[in-house]
Amino acid sequence: MNTLDLYTSDRLNALRDRQDELADLAAEDLVRYPEWVPEINSWESLPETLPEKFPSSLLHYFTFFYQPPPPVDAVGIRQTQLFFEKNSSLVLLLLGFYSLPFTYAFADGAEVLVRSKRILENPGKRLAETALFVMECYRPDAFLVGTGVLAVIAKVRLIHALSRLFIRKYSPDxxxxxxxxxxxxxxxxxxxxxxxxxxxxxxxxxxRVSPDEREGMLRYWGLIGYYLGIDPSFLPKSSKQAFELERLIRKRHLKASPAGKKLMQSLLSYYRQEMLRPELSPFLEAILAHYLGPEIGGVLGIRTTRPIPDRVFYILLSSGVFGLGKSPASFPLLYKQFLIGTKKSLGSEPRIALPSLSR
Incomplete structure (x- = not known):
């Protein structure tokens, strides 16, 4: 079946009842055997062999990441990594001014996020962790050499499963x-x-983003989505499919909600207090409105027609969300500058790690 034919309200309704059974079973075992959390967190890449005493569900979960991946275009993967390296500062900036607030505009999904005190009380840490995940996914030769990126994705997928488990257990509302x-x-x-x-x-x-660059990004994140446990049959394989899927999801779920507005105000407060250069602060909502557009911005309570002087965009694009300036000349330099900047802003370097659990 053509992927576009799958994008119907009935089929997406069915997806709202589906989660990630492989990871969810592993998360239940992690709660039963929390002593495995430090071991997994210590992995910078997948071990050559999994621990013999691993609970069966964790064994099945991690075995997935040792299986041969779906067919990949090695040249295309490297081209997309180079595209990120060239535009890294802008891509990371867009995470904070477009991608993250965009998710707040969908009322039902925002209910998950608003239940995380860490997101509301420390949005900067959440943003830094997301940026770190993105950079780990774009490491040169990721998915081609070594298993470092798979260890990172495996942890993030388990974090999602633990979040589902905690909501089921502690959110009776x-x-x-x-x-x-x-x-x-x-x-x-x-x-x-x-x-x-x-x-x-x-x-x-x-x-400007060329058609080849756009298609490369979709294929790249399709591969990441596969490892994150998304049903591959629904992942868009072309720009047309991605456009139609986003349009349908927006039609189905875009709605103002107290949860979405609370998340948006938390992020705005963080930007005002911690991140932006003072001369940008008066234009903060106008910048967000520029990226989000009137429909998304209105849902989140971002209502402004204030014009943005060219110098404001110049300052924004040259300073970046994490103080990276223009995209550094190489990935190692980008990574180093990011860690230095986030440590200066947040007091510690971000890391991707499963939460500590107790019996």
Whole structure:
């Protein structure tokens, strides 16, 4: 069946009841055997062999990452990594000014995010961790040499599963009408924010993205989505498919909500207090409105027609969300500058790690 034919409301409704059984079973075992959390967190790449005493569900979970991947275009993967390296500062900026707030505009999915005190009380840390995940995914030769990127994705997928488990256990107010937490449709929507939306945001920044670059981004995040547990049959394989999927999800779920506005205000507060250069602060909502557009911005309570002087965009694009300036000349330099900048801003370097668990 053509992927476009799958994008119907009935099929997406079914996805709202589907999560990620492989990871969810592993998360239940992690809660039963929390002593494995430090071991997994210590992995910078997948071990050559899995621990013999691993609980069966964790063994099955990690075995997935040792299986041969779906067919990949090595040349295309490297080209997309170089595209990121060239535009890294702008891509990371768009995470904060477009991709992340975009997810707040979908009322049902926002209910998951608003239940995380860490997101509300420390949005800067959440943003830095997301940026770190993106950079780990774009490491030169990721998916081609070594298993470092697979270890990172495996941890993130388990973090999602633990979040579902905690909501099920500790959120009795969860409304089934919202769908199951972190369901397949919401994961599809989030995947689009790293590919389709980043390309769209680059063009709204005056940077041309060629059709080949756009298709390369979609294929790249399709591979990441596969490893994150998204049903591969629903992942868009072309710009047309991605456009149609985003349009349908927007039609189905774009809605103002107290949760979305609370998340947006938390992020705005963080930008005002911690991140932006003072001369940018008066234009903060106008910048967000520029990227989000009137429909998304209105849902989140971002209502401004204030014009943005060219110098404001120059300052924004030359300073970046993490103080990276223009994209560094190489990935190692980018990574080093990012860690230095986030440590200066947040007091510690971000890391991707499973939360500590107790019996």
């Amino acid at each position: 969860w409304n089934p009408a919202w769908g199951k937490p972190i369901n397949q449709e919401d994961m599809l929507a989030t995947n689009l924010t790293f590919s389709l939306l980043v390309c769209r945001g680059m063009e709204r920044s005056g940077v």
